[in-house]
Amino acid sequence: xxxxxxxxxxxxxxxxxxxxxxxxxxxxxxxxxxxxxxxxxxxxxxxxxxxxxxxxxxxxxxxxxxxxxxxxxxxxxxxxxxxxxxxx
Numbered sequence: 001x002x003x004x005x006x007x008x009x010x011x012x013x014x015x016x017x018x019x020x021x022x023x024x025x026x027x028x029x030x031x032x033x034x035x036x037x038x039x040x041x042x043x044x045x046x047x048x049x050x051x052x053x054x055x056x057x058x059x060x061x062x063x064x065x066x067x068x069x070x071x072x073x074x075x076x077x078x079x080x081x082x083x084x085x086x087x088x
Contacts, residue, residue: 050075 052060064071 060071060074063069064074067074
């Protein structure tokens with residue numbers, strides 16, 4: 001017995017535009033989507049990825065909030081202090 005051919009006609013509606021929900025869709029006109037501001041790079045700045053255990057990360061977050069500092073500022077100061085003490 002021969003299989004029936006599968007007809008996919010009518011699954012895509014190419015005659016109309018999708019309803020605007022206000023949520024940007026992948027492939028949408030990129031001009032209409034506001035871009036998030038990237039932080040300005042400082043001269044000579046290099047990027048680094050750091051992995052912390054959960055407890056250390058939590059302590060960093062709490063300290064940052066309590067002292068109104070960023071994680072970046074705290075880590076930069078701690079690393080500079082460590083390198084100064086190590087005479088590196």
